[in-house]
Amino acid sequence: MSVLLQAILNGVMTGTLIAVPAIGFTAIFAVLRYPSFAIAAYVTVGGFAGWFANSLWGAGVLPALAIAFLVAGAAGVATEEGALRRLRPAGALTVAIATIAANLILENVTRFLFGNDLRGYDLPLRPDLRFADLRIGPQQIENVLLAILVMAAVFAFLRFTRYGKAMRAVADNIDLARLKGIDPQRVAVTTLFLGAGLAGVGGVLLAVDTSIDPLAGARILLTVFAAAVLGGLGSIPGAVVGAFAVGIAEELSLLAVPATYRSAIGFAAILLMLTFRPRGILGERAS
Amino acid sequence: MVAYLLFALTLGGIYGLLALSLNLIWGGAGMVNLGLAGFFAVGAYASAIVTGAGAPVPVGLAAALLAGVAAGLVVTFSTLRLRDDYLAIVTLGFAEVVRLVALNERWLTNGSDGISGVPAPFKAALGIAGFNLFYLALVSGIVLVVWALLRRLDGSPFGRALKAIREDQELAGFAGKPVLRFKLQAFAVSAAVAGLAGALYGHYQTYISPDHFQPLITIYIFLAVSAGGVGRPSGALIGAYGVVFFLEATRFVAEVVPALQPVQVAALREMLVGAALILVFYLRPQGVLPERIPPAPRMS
Amino acid sequence: MSHLSTTRRGLMGAAVALAGTLALPRLPHAQGAPIRIGTLTPLTGAGGPYGPVMVKAIKAVVDEVNAAGGIAGRKIELVSEDDQTNPEAGVRAARKLIDVDKVVAILGTWASSVTTAVAPLCWDSKTFLCTVSGADSITALPHQGYLVRTQPNTTLQGRKFGEFCLETGGKRVFFISPQTPFQKSQFDNITLAVKAGGGATGSLIYDDKKPSYRSEVDEVLRFKPDVLILGGYQPDTTVLLRDLYRASFAGKKLAFGYSVNQKLVESLPAEVVEGIFTISPSPAEGSKAYERLTRLIGVANPDPYTTQVYDHINLVVMAMALAGEASGTAIKDNIRKVSQAKGGAKVDNALDGLKAIAARQPVDYDGASGPCDFLDSGDITDCRFRYEQVRGGKIALVKVA
Numbered sequence: 001m002s003v004l005l006q007a008i009l010n011g012v013m014t015g016t017l018i019a020v021p022a023i024g025f026t027a028i029f030a031v032l033r034y035p036s037f038a039i040a041a042y043v044t045v046g047g048f049a050g051w052f053a054n055s056l057w058g059a060g061v062l063p064a065l066a067i068a069f070l071v072a073g074a075a076g077v078a079t080e081e082g083a084l085r086r087l088r089p090a091g092a093l094t095v096a097i098a099t100i101a102a103n104l105i106l107e108n109v110t111r112f113l114f115g116n117d118l119r120g121y122d123l124p125l126r127p128d129l130r131f132a133d134l135r136i137g138p139q140q141i142e143n144v145l146l147a148i149l150v151m152a153a154v155f156a157f158l159r160f161t162r163y164g165k166a167m168r169a170v171a172d173n174i175d176l177a178r179l180k181g182i183d184p185q186r187v188a189v190t191t192l193f194l195g196a197g198l199a200g201v202g203g204v205l206l207a208v209d210t211s212i213d214p215l216a217g218a219r220i221l222l223t224v225f226a227a228a229v230l231g232g233l234g235s236i237p238g239a240v241v242g243a244f245a246v247g248i249a250e251e252l253s254l255l256a257v258p259a260t261y262r263s264a265i266g267f268a269a270i271l272l273m274l275t276f277r278p279r280g281i282l283g284e285r286a287s
Numbered sequence: 288m289v290a291y292l293l294f295a296l297t298l299g300g301i302y303g304l305l306a307l308s309l310n311l312i313w314g315g316a317g318m319v320n321l322g323l324a325g326f327f328a329v330g331a332y333a334s335a336i337v338t339g340a341g342a343p344v345p346v347g348l349a350a351a352l353l354a355g356v357a358a359g360l361v362v363t364f365s366t367l368r369l370r371d372d373y374l375a376i377v378t379l380g381f382a383e384v385v386r387l388v389a390l391n392e393r394w395l396t397n398g399s400d401g402i403s404g405v406p407a408p409f410k411a412a413l414g415i416a417g418f419n420l421f422y423l424a425l426v427s428g429i430v431l432v433v434w435a436l437l438r439r440l441d442g443s444p445f446g447r448a449l450k451a452i453r454e455d456q457e458l459a460g461f462a463g464k465p466v467l468r469f470k471l472q473a474f475a476v477s478a479a480v481a482g483l484a485g486a487l488y489g490h491y492q493t494y495i496s497p498d499h500f501q502p503l504i505t506i507y508i509f510l511a512v513s514a515g516g517v518g519r520p521s522g523a524l525i526g527a528y529g530v531v532f533f534l535e536a537t538r539f540v541a542e543v544v545p546a547l548q549p550v551q552v553a554a555l556r557e558m559l560v561g562a563a564l565i566l567v568f569y570l571r572p573q574g575v576l577p578e579r580i581p582p583a584p585r586m587s
Numbered sequence: 588m589s590h591l592s593t594t595r596r597g598l599m600g601a602a603v604a605l606a607g608t609l610a611l612p613r614l615p616h617a618q619g620a621p622i623r624i625g626t627l628t629p630l631t632g633a634g635g636p637y638g639p640v641m642v643k644a645i646k647a648v649v650d651e652v653n654a655a656g657g658i659a660g661r662k663i664e665l666v667s668e669d670d671q672t673n674p675e676a677g678v679r680a681a682r683k684l685i686d687v688d689k690v691v692a693i694l695g696t697w698a699s700s701v702t703t704a705v706a707p708l709c710w711d712s713k714t715f716l717c718t719v720s721g722a723d724s725i726t727a728l729p730h731q732g733y734l735v736r737t738q739p740n741t742t743l744q745g746r747k748f749g750e751f752c753l754e755t756g757g758k759r760v761f762f763i764s765p766q767t768p769f770q771k772s773q774f775d776n777i778t779l780a781v782k783a784g785g786g787a788t789g790s791l792i793y794d795d796k797k798p799s800y801r802s803e804v805d806e807v808l809r810f811k812p813d814v815l816i817l818g819g820y821q822p823d824t825t826v827l828l829r830d831l832y833r834a835s836f837a838g839k840k841l842a843f844g845y846s847v848n849q850k851l852v853e854s855l856p857a858e859v860v861e862g863i864f865t866i867s868p869s870p871a872e873g874s875k876a877y878e879r880l881t882r883l884i885g886v887a888n889p890d891p892y893t894t895q896v897y898d899h900i901n902l903v904v905m906a907m908a909l910a911g912e913a914s915g916t917a918i919k920d921n922i923r924k925v926s927q928a929k930g931g932a933k934v935d936n937a938l939d940g941l942k943a944i945a946a947r948q949p950v951d952y953d954g955a956s957g958p959c960d961f962l963d964s965g966d967i968t969d970c971r972f973r974y975e976q977v978r979g980g981k982i983a984l985v986k987v988a
Contacts, residue, residue, distance in 0.1 A: 029372075034372070035372045035375065035376060083565050086569065087565075087568050087569075090568065092371075092372065093317065093319055093371055093372070093375070094568060096319075096372060096375060097319065097509055097513075097564070097568075098564065098565055098568055100321075100506060100509070100561075100564075101506065101560075101561040101562070101564035101565050102561065102565065103561075104506060104557055104558070104560060104561035105557075105558045105561035105562060105565075107557075108554040108555070108557045108558045108561070109554075109558065111550065111551075111553075111554040111557075112551050112554040112555065112558075115548075115550055116550060222379065222380055222383055225376050225379070225380070226380070229373070229376060233372070233373075258391065260387070260390070260391050261387055261391065263383055263384075263387060264383070264384045264387050266380065267377075267380035267381065267383065267384050270376065270377060270380055271365055271377065274365045274366055274369060274373060274377065275364075275365035278365075278368070278369050278373070
């Protein structure tokens, strides 16, 4: 029983790592209607930006998160404005493919600047706390709290600010939004900044938990997709629910499936979900 | 030097088959396959396993075609009714699962060691130079046949129906086309061609392993098809040979940009591949050979 | 805009260069023409943390030899290609090295899959191949002598790991590793050694692309191991070590010298890595080559791959000097005459070797990774192992045995 509970607990912690970039991915999808594969690079860029601030200026986790958000957000906007925007008329699929190319470029920019070595944040690492048979890391609790804080901020932004409302309006119906006098281009830029910035925040959370290198984002890409599809593409609460579902499923699966197939769990989850409930747990439409 | 050219041309042919495979569904029906590397692997392993058990090479190639079809059906089964982005995500995951299976199912695939000694037809009889020539001829011949078949398909009612689906799936459905069945068939044929390419690669290199089939090759093929002109089999072929030339040419970056660490040169080369893809989308959205769209009948 | 035009000029230059290499006949054997040697290491992809410093070590030796006048008056020209940790790309790069650059030898292939894919091209074209790959199957390839490997095979390594576990007082030994070509034989040999000492073993194969291994660690802890052997590479081992620390794993930890290396130690908090034992192939104690290498490249604890490629380039240079000819076949026929000549002068670098060869003395090279004596199969006959331990953020020598 405690084995099961521990696995679920581990899953929740894995889930929080995935949830933040998954929100970024799904937000971009909701507004711009294309799946951005460059999300992996935004995660990496954010992780490196945070690392840079941490090791050069001794920044703590919170300032590192803020810097990562800004840098990754800027990278996202630069990529969109510099490369992707002109391709929008060619269709979502073309843009999606271009994001793969953009991802390759950004990944190699970080490699060019920082090399392939793993970089760890200069932060103390603490052993887990124990409750009866269960263990949980103080760092993970912090990560969970930070992730919840970030998510709360995102929800508040979407619900209460002008930009947030405009984003939701564009996501719901772009023509209607235009009629209401909302400029879709400005909304697109805001979304990109928010989405890529969140991916960057996820990169810092990931790097604080592990370490950062040019492939760090690519390694979690599939799990992020799985979370977003599971929750329903384009649904932000869905991405959160999906991230926890994938996290828990991955950890639980270790009790039954060889550990080396862990990456396949997300894929199996996507296939099952698409077969039986294509719109995902909280999504609205899929076809 | 001659050996290098023969090699590049043979590889160009194998990339060409992959490009034809992608072009059929992307150019044809507007579907994308981000897991090309996975289908490439499925074919390579199918043929290596079958010929390893003693079957002749042609049987291996047939097995690769069949394995490709089967894999294609698995992937499309649950996604065809959905928007095309779902298919893109599923195919990406599929390639990763293929790699994991190849890595872990030692009894079938020999695990991370890979399968070496995949039979190279007539290599013993022809010698190294002779084999290289023969294999170039074989691959080029197969490429020609597949190209000719796909061109015919392109102009056939089936091909036109696919394009109708690409332009407007719902409209094509209203017009009475069995949209789902057509998409399924197109994807299956495309997967079979990718599988065939994998088998040809395996018998050429005589060695395959899970490491061979990484996502980068999928990007190369997207570059090939978009540079050549989406929707034109000939364009896809030209693009594939062009990509092999481009990849080899980027090696000389090191000579053009001095005073860089080797790892920075390697990073620059990969950046060039990404930049090339985006530039192609910009400069020639139609590719080298734009699609021929017959003029609409005039209303008089 | 300026960036764009550089790119375009770069491409044009590349095209011209390619056309040039196609058009011009090369005279690689002419007197005074440079001798070309290729490196094929991972600069991108999963092996990315290792390849760059390997190239650096090779380049340092080449510069040294060239500064001293080269081989019989001919300079060495190094051509470095990236195998992208991918045999498909590796084969393309090797084709270019062999057919365009006409290199006499390729050094440093890392991933076993890349080595297995590239080896046939090398023996077909009579190009010499030196590798650091671990899969036992590599030296069983029909390579006709055109391949040597400095990485000890897994039978030897597994036994050493097992015996060392017993030495530290461990009876319950757990092996945790990603899926690698040598994982199974490694574990079998560890088990053999540990069982012979009355102990028990367990193992877990994990997925090396995950951001955390909490549940995997739980499974390790359920076995209650005294000693844990980490079979992974640098990136996944980093993640694993953090999770082990968080779980307060109290047993001993043992790892390959290439995964727990200086860089890993620097990237993790000191308390996470404190006390980890590492094992690497090594020369006998007092060998000068290792110290020389650390000075040459300015890295305090070069990892085993770096020490091995340092030996590759030294051996290849001396073999060609002895043969008086620059070709793969000359290297094949002479490498054992400089690596293990009976009663030969002990040298630990190519410069001393070249002097000895010029003085017509037989040479017996002892390198930075070991004595570098080869069987006909291309495997090393024997090597010592360097046992080290992380102490206070530094990697300290325990013993060489």
